[in-house]
Structure formats: C-alpha cells, structure tokens
Amino acid sequence: MQSEVLTPVNKVQKTEVHDELVNLDLKKQNQQQLHSYESQKNNSTHPEPNQTTQRYENLLGEMTFQVQDAVIGTSCCCCKKKVGAPLFPSFQNKLDKVRSRPFKRVQMLINPTSGGGNGKKIGNNLIKQLTKHKIPFVANYSASILNFYDFVETFDFEGEDLLMVCGGDGSIFMTLNILAKRQAVEKKLNEKPVKPYPLAVVPGGTGNDFCSSIGFNHIQVNNYVEKYLLEPKVRKVDIGRCRLKDKNGNWKNYYFSCQGGVGFAGRVDQRAKKLGIFFRLKYKVAAFLEVVSAKTDIMTVIIDGKTVLDKGKVKFVEVNNVPRTGGGFRACPIAQVNDGILDLILMYSDKTSRMISVLQAAEKNGLHIYEKECQYYRGKEIRIISHEKDPIDMEIDGEDFKCTEVIFDIDSELVEVVY
Ligand SMILES: Nc1ncnc2c1ncn2[C@@H]1O[C@H](COP(=O)(O)OP(=O)(O)OP(=O)(O)O)[C@@H](O)[C@H]1O
Incomplete structure (x- = not known):
C-alpha cells in the first residue's frame, strides 16, 4: 500500500485502496460509550448529586427556559462552590443517532494557514498515524480559499472515501456553507431528500470550538486515528x-x-x-x-x-x-x-x-x-x-x-x- 501527500487540492491523484472496509460493531461501541460516560462521572472532582443531574435533564426537555427562574447546578459538597451543569452531556445521551460508517480511504483537506500554520503540523501528524495504521489516504493541502471550495464542492460522497477537514472553525464554516449550497442544488435535481454528508473534523485551528464541543482537542489528535477511525462512527449534529x-x-x-x-x-x-x-x-x-x-x-x-x-x-x-x-x-x-x-x-x-x-x-x-x-x-x-x-x-x-x-x-x- 502506498499513500501520497499532494498539493494543491485540484491535483488529486489516486492511491492504492485497502481492500477491507473498516467496519464496527455498533452494539459494542454503544457499550463502550456508556462505559466512558460512567467513568467520566466517577472521576469527577466535583460530584454531582443525582437530584441535580435529574433536574438538568428534565430542563433539557423543555423548549425554552430562563436560568434565573430554574436554577441549574448546586453547591459542591467539598468546596461549597456553585457547580454548573456537566459540560459535555450531549453525546452520551444520544446513542440512538450513532451509526457505523465504513470507508475505504481518507481524503484529508488540510488548511495549511489554520492556527497560524498549526493546520499543516496537525495534518503531518495525522499522515504519520494513518500510515502507521495502514489506512489509505490522500492528503490535500488547499493552496487557496478557491481550492478549498472546489474540493468540497466536487467531493464524491457517493464513493467510499471519507472527507476529513483539518483546520479551525473558519474551515468548518466554509465547509458547511459549501455543503449547504450543494445540498440545496442536489435536492432540486433529485426531487428527493439528500442524506447528510459524512464528515470528519480535526482541530487544526486556533479556537477549535466545534472540535472541542464534540470532545476532542489538540492533545487527542495524537491518537485520533486509533480512537476515531479504526472503528468509525458518525453521529448527527446540529448545524x-x-x-x-x-x-x-x-x-x-x-x-x-x-x-x-x-x-x-x-x-x-x-x-x-x-x-x-x-x-x-x-x-x-x-x-x-x-x-x-x-x-x-x-x-x-x-x-x-x-x-x-x-x-x-x-x-x-x-x-x-x-x-x-x-x-x-x-x-x-x-x-x-x-x-x-x-x-x-x-x-x-x-x-x-x-x-x-x-x-x-x-x-x-x-x-x-x-x-x-x-x-x-x-x-x-x-x-x-x-x-x-x-x-x-x-x-x-x-x-x-x-x-x-x-x-x-x-x-x-x-x-x-x-x-
Ligand atoms: N489556502 C487556504 N485554504 C483555505 N483557507 C484559507 C487559505 N488561506 C487562508 N485561508 C483562510 O483561513 C480561514 C480559516 O482559518 P481557520 O478558521 O480554519 O483557522 P483559525 O482561524 O486559526 O482557527 P479558529 O477559527 O478555530 O480560531 C478562512 O477564513 C480562509 O479565509
């Protein structure tokens, strides 16, 4: 197997494709997810009384509420400080929206300017990991904004490649807006619902707020492939x-x-x-x-x-x-x-x-x-x-x-x- 590093994006060449589809056992994955939620709760330095968690989850069911009227959180039993609601409760509660997404090859789209050049470093880090785990990939460094647009606009989602955007929130913003236009056109042409586009995002920017909201940051990039791509799962997210x-x-x-x-x-x-x-x-x-x-x-x-x-x-x-x-x-x-x-x-x-x-x-x-x-x-x-x-x-x-x-x-x- 041979993988290539290419630049700019419009000069994408084919690589040899790994025969085996990367697949996963959904049931096992759900159990792992539940397990990680449990351990996260147990490791908390500020234990949350069940009552508070319960109250918080009830509130989530309501359409709107005002925090002043409905207090979320309580005083911590050890330091008596106010404890807020858990920061990442979302993906543990929504296991029903997880599905396996087999793919044959990763198509990386790296914004080399993100994070003041960090995007390029993170991209190189991922290339090493993909090579180590023998996952076929093509690394595409966008030479310009136009390049970036062209790549996302023409990406073949029907194939078995996974689009991985390596950049900051601005790169994700560009990707989403290109995809939204694309989806609107496809809906018109097909006259039927178009499926959500599968996407991987890697925090290569400065703020990386979206990546952090789905639970990963720069440090986790070091084992990103092992953690997220060997048994890949896609989840619906709100845009x-x-x-x-x-x-x-x-x-x-x-x-x-x-x-x-x-x-x-x-x-x-x-x-x-x-x-x-x-x-x-x-x-x-x-x-x-x-x-x-x-x-x-x-x-x-x-x-x-x-x-x-x-x-x-x-x-x-x-x-x-x-x-x-x-x-x-x-x-x-x-x-x-x-x-x-x-x-x-x-x-x-x-x-x-x-x-x-x-x-x-x-x-x-x-x-x-x-x-x-x-x-x-x-x-x-x-x-x-x-x-x-x-x-x-x-x-x-x-x-x-x-x-x-x-x-x-x-x-x-x-x-x-x-x-
Ligand atoms: N070659 C290029 N390819 C894509 N985008 C580019 C390129 N050169 C400059 N840009 C600019 O990069 C911006 C996106 O940067 P991005 O948001 O990914 O990084 P950041 O600002 O460092 O991170 P964050 O938004 O997370 O703070 C786009 O708004 C775009 O204008």
Missing part, C-alpha cells in the same frame, strides 16, 4: 442556520457550527482583527474596549414565537450551538451540539464594572448565567430584530456581517460527523 436581512430587505442564509453574535460580538470581532496581538489576548482587549465604549443596542428578541425582549436595551447577545466559543469563552455553557436546540444569552448592565465581571465569569467558569445581568434562553427558532438606525454588526463563527434582522434555527440533516 446552526442563520438568515440575515440586510439594509435592502434581502435575506441571506449562512450555516455555522458554533455561534452567532449580534451587536457586541460583531464589533469585538472587527476590533480584534485589527489588533495584531496574540489570539486570546486580542479578543480580551477588544472586548474590554467595547465594554468601556458604553455602546448598547435596542433589540427585540423572539424565541419560538414568544417575545422575551421588546425593544429593550442590550449589551451582549449571543446564540450558541456549542458550550464554548473563542477558544474558551463560555457564553452559553450548557449548549449542546446535538439536542436540536440553540442557546441564547442576553446581558445588560449600565455599569461597566459589572459588565466586566460578568464577562470575566463567562471566561472563567460559565457561572455568569446566575448573575442578574444575564438572561438565558433555549429555543428552536430565535429571531432578533435590531431597532438601530443603521444595520448592526454581527459575527458568525468568526466571519463578519451586517444585518437589520436575523433568524437562527437548526439544521440536523446537513452533516454527520465522525466522533
């Missing part, structure tokens, strides 16, 4: 859909894996991109400058048809599909990537010092959701209308846009992810 209305009243669709922030987050993102300092620090500095600028927005927020804010002042608005964004900021710490629901946080205080301390709590442990300045909601459709004179800044997975109104919902039929 956020965001419909933006521009100043001319035209609507545009975007798909995201992590979050959309309206107003504050959009302005912070733009400020941060202008600062030439280290990733986490530049967002902290930009957020601080935005808080002290004392800018607030007037918005209406409607969740599943219910108005929760009517032309009210708001400082920070973010809709999350994952529990952490920006490489560690926990705006919506109990968001889950496969519950069919989006989480929303609204923050407002006219005191700069309070806003700083609430945002610090979000950065530190996610316990800001208990503060009176925060309102936390969950819902299937979140509609945000800006009452500002000009279109308002917003960001979706780190990409900047402007809008006058935005509707967020979930698409669970776009992709299935290996994890």
Whole structure:
C-alpha cells in the first residue's frame, strides 16, 4: 500500500485502496460509550448529586427556559462552590443517532494557514498515524480559499472515501456553507431528500470550538486515528442556520457550527482583527474596549414565537450551538451540539464594572448565567430584530456581517460527523 501527500487540492491523484472496509460493531461501541460516560462521572472532582443531574435533564426537555427562574447546578459538597451543569452531556445521551460508517480511504483537506500554520503540523501528524495504521489516504493541502471550495464542492460522497477537514472553525464554516449550497442544488435535481454528508473534523485551528464541543482537542489528535477511525462512527449534529436581512430587505442564509453574535460580538470581532496581538489576548482587549465604549443596542428578541425582549436595551447577545466559543469563552455553557436546540444569552448592565465581571465569569467558569445581568434562553427558532438606525454588526463563527434582522434555527440533516 502506498499513500501520497499532494498539493494543491485540484491535483488529486489516486492511491492504492485497502481492500477491507473498516467496519464496527455498533452494539459494542454503544457499550463502550456508556462505559466512558460512567467513568467520566466517577472521576469527577466535583460530584454531582443525582437530584441535580435529574433536574438538568428534565430542563433539557423543555423548549425554552430562563436560568434565573430554574436554577441549574448546586453547591459542591467539598468546596461549597456553585457547580454548573456537566459540560459535555450531549453525546452520551444520544446513542440512538450513532451509526457505523465504513470507508475505504481518507481524503484529508488540510488548511495549511489554520492556527497560524498549526493546520499543516496537525495534518503531518495525522499522515504519520494513518500510515502507521495502514489506512489509505490522500492528503490535500488547499493552496487557496478557491481550492478549498472546489474540493468540497466536487467531493464524491457517493464513493467510499471519507472527507476529513483539518483546520479551525473558519474551515468548518466554509465547509458547511459549501455543503449547504450543494445540498440545496442536489435536492432540486433529485426531487428527493439528500442524506447528510459524512464528515470528519480535526482541530487544526486556533479556537477549535466545534472540535472541542464534540470532545476532542489538540492533545487527542495524537491518537485520533486509533480512537476515531479504526472503528468509525458518525453521529448527527446540529448545524446552526442563520438568515440575515440586510439594509435592502434581502435575506441571506449562512450555516455555522458554533455561534452567532449580534451587536457586541460583531464589533469585538472587527476590533480584534485589527489588533495584531496574540489570539486570546486580542479578543480580551477588544472586548474590554467595547465594554468601556458604553455602546448598547435596542433589540427585540423572539424565541419560538414568544417575545422575551421588546425593544429593550442590550449589551451582549449571543446564540450558541456549542458550550464554548473563542477558544474558551463560555457564553452559553450548557449548549449542546446535538439536542436540536440553540442557546441564547442576553446581558445588560449600565455599569461597566459589572459588565466586566460578568464577562470575566463567562471566561472563567460559565457561572455568569446566575448573575442578574444575564438572561438565558433555549429555543428552536430565535429571531432578533435590531431597532438601530443603521444595520448592526454581527459575527458568525468568526466571519463578519451586517444585518437589520436575523433568524437562527437548526439544521440536523446537513452533516454527520465522525466522533
Ligand atoms: N489556502 C487556504 N485554504 C483555505 N483557507 C484559507 C487559505 N488561506 C487562508 N485561508 C483562510 O483561513 C480561514 C480559516 O482559518 P481557520 O478558521 O480554519 O483557522 P483559525 O482561524 O486559526 O482557527 P479558529 O477559527 O478555530 O480560531 C478562512 O477564513 C480562509 O479565509
């Protein structure tokens, strides 16, 4: 068997294909998953009383709720600190959505610029692992954004290759939006439902929030192939859909894996991109400058048809599909990537010092959701209308846009992810 490393992507050549399909025993896999959930619970340094877990799971069944009304968490029995909800409860609860996905070959799409060159290093690491485990692969380094688009747009999902994107959240954002367009065209042509596209993602970026939400990070990349590809399983995940209305009243669709922030987050993102300092620090500095600028927005927020804010002042608005964004900021710490629901946080205080301390709590442990300045909601459709004179800044997975109104919902039929 021989595998090749190729660049750029449009020069893909064939490799010799391993005859045996990689398959797995679903039952065994489910047992392993349950086992890992059990051990995770037992190893917890902050034991959670059953009652709290029960209460939390009940709440997940509801369409929307406000954290201030329904307290999630309790005091820890050893240190008496407040304990939040478990960070990754999602994939242990959704075993029914797991299915085996045999494949013959891995087609890696590596964004060499992700993570300031980390994407390339991670790609090389994976090549070593795939070679070691004798899994046939083709490594494709995207030479440009256009290259990246072409590759995903024309990828043969009907074949027995697995598309593996190695990059950050921006690379996943590009992939999802290309696939969404592709699915819409295929639906029209086929006049029948198109199956979710199977996808593997590897954290090769800077923030890697989506990868972290499905349970892996840079360290786990070292045994990624052994852990995820020898017995590959694909699971349905929620992909956020965001419909933006521009100043001319035209609507545009975007798909995201992590979050959309309206107003504050959009302005912070733009400020941060202008600062030439280290990733986490530049967002902290930009957020601080935005808080002290004392800018607030007037918005209406409607969740599943219910108005929760009517032309009210708001400082920070973010809709999350994952529990952490920006490489560690926990705006919506109990968001889950496969519950069919989006989480929303609204923050407002006219005191700069309070806003700083609430945002610090979000950065530190996610316990800001208990503060009176925060309102936390969950819902299937979140509609945000800006009452500002000009279109308002917003960001979706780190990409900047402007809008006058935005509707967020979930698409669970776009992709299935290996994890
Ligand atoms: N050759 C290339 N192929 C693909 N994308 C590229 C390329 N060169 C630059 N880019 C840019 O890389 C961006 C995606 O980077 P990505 O988000 O994967 O990394 P990151 O920003 O370091 O990580 P994160 O988003 O997790 O913080 C895209 O927005 C795209 O504009």
